[in-house]
Amino acid sequence: MMHYTIYKITNHTNGKYYIGRHATKDVNDSYMGSGIGIKNAIKKYGVKNFTKEIIATADSADALWDLEKEI
Numbered sequence: 001m002m003h004y005t006i007y008k009i010t011n012h013t014n015g016k017y018y019i020g021r022h023a024t025k026d027v028n029d030s031y032m033g034s035g036i037g038i039k040n041a042i043k044k045y046g047v048k049n050f051t052k053e054i055i056a057t058a059d060s061a062d063a064l065w066d067l068e069k070e071i
Contacts, residue, residue, distance in 0.1 A: 004064040
């Protein structure tokens with residue numbers, strides 16, 4: 001079963017955050033975003049300084065796109 005989520009990754013060093021979408025079979029996977037900005041920040045500060053929280057879910061991939069636009 002696929003899970004469609006909108007997540008928020010927070011950098012606890014500087015308070016900045018990244019919001020993204022993810023489709024996965026395992027909601028507890030270690031996915032921390034694929035954008036260049038978030039990848040560079042994780043590399044700079046270390047993954048231990050970030051937390052990920054699921055802020056919304058959708059029932060399908062199409063609904064996920066709509067939800068991301070809304071948020």
